[in-house]
Amino acid sequence: MKRNILRLVAILVITLASVCGCAPAATPVPPTATALPPTETALPPTETPVPPTETPVPPTETPTTVSVSVTDSLGREVILTESSERIVSLAPSLTEILYAVGAGDQVVGVTTFCNYPEEAQEREQVGGFSASTISVEVIVSLRPDLVLAAGGIHEPIIEALENLEFPVISLDPANMDEVYSDIELVGLLTGHAEEAAQVVAEMQQRIEQVEAIIAQVPEAERPTVFWQIWDEPLMTAGPGTFAGQIITLGGGINLFADLAEDWPSVSAEEVLARNPAVIMGPDSHGDKLTPEIVGGRPGWDQVDAVRNERIYLIQGDIVSRAGPRLAEAIEDVAAALYPDLFD
Amino acid sequence: MPAREPPSRPLLGARPIDFGYSWCSWRAPSSLRKRAADLANKTSLVSNRAFFIAFLLLLVLLLVAALLSLGVGAVPVKPGNVLEVLLGRHDPKVDPIEAAIIWDIRLPRILLGILIGGGLAVSGAAFQGLFRNPLADPFVMGASGGAALGATIAITLGSSWGAAGFSPVPLAAFVGSLLAVSVVYGIAHAGGTAPAVALLLAGAALSTLLSALVTLLMLMSDQSFHQIYGWLMGGFSGRSWPHLKASWPYLVIGPAALWLTARPLDALACGEETAQSLGLSVVRARSVIVLMATLTTAATVAAGGIIGFVGLIAPHIARLLFGSSHSRLIPASMLLGGMLMLLADGVARTALAPIEIPVGIVTSLLGGPFFLYLLKSRQRNLGGRG
Numbered sequence: 258m259k260r261n262i263l264r265l266v267a268i269l270v271i272t273l274a275s276v277c278g279c280a281p282a283a284t285p286v287p288p289t290a291t292a293l294p295p296t297e298t299a300l301p302p303t304e305t306p307v308p309p310t311e312t313p314v315p316p317t318e319t320p321t322t323v324s325v326s327v328t329d330s331l332g333r334e335v336i337l338t339e340s341s342e343r344i345v346s347l348a349p350s351l352t353e354i355l356y357a358v359g360a361g362d363q364v365v366g367v368t369t370f371c372n373y374p375e376e377a378q379e380r381e382q383v384g385g386f387s388a389s390t391i392s393v394e395v396i397v398s399l400r401p402d403l404v405l406a407a408g409g410i411h412e413p414i415i416e417a418l419e420n421l422e423f424p425v426i427s428l429d430p431a432n433m434d435e436v437y438s439d440i441e442l443v444g445l446l447t448g449h450a451e452e453a454a455q456v457v458a459e460m461q462q463r464i465e466q467v468e469a470i471i472a473q474v475p476e477a478e479r480p481t482v483f484w485q486i487w488d489e490p491l492m493t494a495g496p497g498t499f500a501g502q503i504i505t506l507g508g509g510i511n512l513f514a515d516l517a518e519d520w521p522s523v524s525a526e527e528v529l530a531r532n533p534a535v536i537m538g539p540d541s542h543g544d545k546l547t548p549e550i551v552g553g554r555p556g557w558d559q560v561d562a563v564r565n566e567r568i569y570l571i572q573g574d575i576v577s578r579a580g581p582r583l584a585e586a587i588e589d590v591a592a593a594l595y596p597d598l599f600d
Numbered sequence: 601m602p603a604r605e606p607p608s609r610p611l612l613g614a615r616p617i618d619f620g621y622s623w624c625s626w627r628a629p630s631s632l633r634k635r636a637a638d639l640a641n642k643t644s645l646v647s648n649r650a651f652f653i654a655f656l657l658l659l660v661l662l663l664v665a666a667l668l669s670l671g672v673g674a675v676p677v678k679p680g681n682v683l684e685v686l687l688g689r690h691d692p693k694v695d696p697i698e699a700a701i702i703w704d705i706r707l708p709r710i711l712l713g714i715l716i717g718g719g720l721a722v723s724g725a726a727f728q729g730l731f732r733n734p735l736a737d738p739f740v741m742g743a744s745g746g747a748a749l750g751a752t753i754a755i756t757l758g759s760s761w762g763a764a765g766f767s768p769v770p771l772a773a774f775v776g777s778l779l780a781v782s783v784v785y786g787i788a789h790a791g792g793t794a795p796a797v798a799l800l801l802a803g804a805a806l807s808t809l810l811s812a813l814v815t816l817l818m819l820m821s822d823q824s825f826h827q828i829y830g831w832l833m834g835g836f837s838g839r840s841w842p843h844l845k846a847s848w849p850y851l852v853i854g855p856a857a858l859w860l861t862a863r864p865l866d867a868l869a870c871g872e873e874t875a876q877s878l879g880l881s882v883v884r885a886r887s888v889i890v891l892m893a894t895l896t897t898a899a900t901v902a903a904g905g906i907i908g909f910v911g912l913i914a915p916h917i918a919r920l921l922f923g924s925s926h927s928r929l930i931p932a933s934m935l936l937g938g939m940l941m942l943l944a945d946g947v948a949r950t951a952l953a954p955i956e957i958p959v960g961i962v963t964s965l966l967g968g969p970f971f972l973y974l975l976k977s978r979q980r981n982l983g984g985r986g
Contacts, residue, residue, distance in 0.1 A: 389819060491837045492826060513954070554840060555704035
């Protein structure tokens with residue numbers, strides 16, 4: 258667990274601004290203030306504005322908001338509160354995290370791709386995947402006290418919101434540990450730190466369970482997996498992507514673990530020569546990834562995965578979204594790779 | 601080049617032909633009819649022999665290059681094994697994986713590359729002649745925009761229907777490009793004449809519109825972004841015999857038909873009025889040329905995605921080497937386009953192996969500098985003022 262807090266260590270200062278008054282010099286934050294527009298206070302009297310137990314809180318008389326300084330995935334230092342009540346999520350993965358930690362009721366805006374859980378679709382939609390489809394106006398009209406963005410693709414939006422003094426933080430985890438710490442951070446910022454810790458613990462437990470089972474299989478006997486994103490051009494997932502990491506965590510060996518690129522087009526002859534034992538892909542690939550169709554490609558009938566009909570579709574959403582359902586993705590992959598070991 | 605050389609002397613072929621672009625009608629309107637008549641009478645075929653020999657050499661060169669590139673790829677295969685596979689791939693002593701690599705991946709891809717390069721070059725040559733515009737390429741009438749939109753829709757929908765041997769994405773691209781060109785032609789044809797300028801303008805306008813739609817669809821889609829982008833870049837990754845089987849008829853018939861329209865093209869390239877005065881039915885000739893060039897282009901797009909540049913520069917290289925008469929220009933373009941594509945795809949599949957580069961990037965990287973060099977050294981042939 259400690260390593261997971263590594264990213265939380267980025268939280269440089271935890272202060273009761275009202276008491277201490279020693280907010281970082283660079284950011285003259287008035288007591289209890291968040292970067293909210295003046296029309297609304299950051300202190301709605303809700304049921305749990307009480308600072309969570311894990312943070313050292315000097316006793317105070319007045320109910321206050323805890324300010325947290327966070328360094329986000331773009332290296333920005335942001336002062337946020339621990340009890341955001343109106344949250345806009347700019348990515349399906351972040352929406353899933355928000356709902357998983359129990360902050361679903363605080364979500365006021367999502368994207369058109371936020372389809373999980375279903376309730377999320379009822380929220381106001383602020384735009385699509387790419388920054389150019391996201392409406393800053395709609396975000397502003399929702400008067401959020403926290404906007405969660407997902408890395409570099411949202412930079413134009415982040416900049417615009419910063420200028421309007423809305424608090425934005427970018428979360429763009431690259432591996433499981435960062436997913437855990439981001440979930441914990443979201444829990445902290447929404448007043449659901451305990452639930453977040455539970456979510457993380459549950460994910461870790463599920464993944465450890467998978468690991469324990471596949472530990473029976475020696476490294477050398479693990480199947481090679483060709484993860485096919487698309488057929489024309491033939492695209493796969495590099496080891497740095499979540500798909501690549503999920504293959505490994507699920508007990509497989511990524512056929513192209515040697516490539517540095519995230520989504521390389523690869524040579525079909527190299528795939529044949531490396532002869533994958535299993536071919537997998539996201540279900541966005543549709544019915545094009547079936548034993549008949551893959552085996553129907555000239556030359557591919559030589560591949561072990563085709564011969565043994567070991568071709569599987571994995572739910573694309575859970576593989577590509579750096580959220581709580583990654584554990585499910587790993588279980589699915591492991592179950593497909595080792596049908597005998599998993600029921 | 602020294603100034604003593606006449607303005608448009610081809611490298612090969614003895615007879616200088618001042619022809620090919622709109623310049624010809626500006627420069628010498630009075631002598632134009634005679635020259636066009638000469639061309640239409642095929643008096644320019646005096647140097648047929650020189651052309652024939654050069655053409656044959658090029659053909660042999662292409663075959664040798666194709667054979668050599670069979671031995672090159674991401675997976676090293678010994679030349680002896682390549683030969684063994686070609687002679688008998690079901691022979692028990694042949695490694696089945698190597699056989700599959702040579703026979704099912706490299707061979708169809710090389711053939712497809714040559715046919716597509718040739719097809720693009722020929723339709724580029726035809727459109728350049730038809731529109732008397734050196735910037736014309738196979739996509740000048742909106743074929744690429746239509747193909748891109750069709751493919752994008754098919755990828756986004758993720759459906760698996762197909763017809764005529766094409767799977768959904770190629771089929772949608774094929775239909776899309778035919779539709780786009782039909783729309784352009786229909787709009788330009790409103791007055792019953794379909795003037796070249798109207799075709800060009802309608803083509804440009806529709807292309808812009810269609811590419812905006814593609815961008816919109818790409819922005820609206822989430823997971824398919826990489827796939828669409830990969831397809832739009834064009835290339836032969838994942839292509840094999842089915843693509844070749846589905847597309848070769850168009851890639852053979854189209855260029856052959858365009859070759860047969862070489863004389864009308866010669867006449868049209870010197871202006872519509874001139875062509876008409878020579879007794880050519882301009883509207884009919886133009887519709888046949890547009891149809892054949894479009895079928896060819898649509899087939900290349902279906903099989904290989906949108907591959908730029910070859911269709912623009914291969915005809916220019918052919919023109920610099922062999923002159924502007926379309927009876928030579930078209931077969932020469934076909935060979936040069938095929939050659940260029942063969943080389944480009946060879947680089948695309950080996951340079952960063954096992955990663956593949958979209959072949960369109962390579963055609964531009966290789967073809968661009970070569971074309972600029974030719975342009976610099978033979979500028980007068982492109983109609984410069986000497």
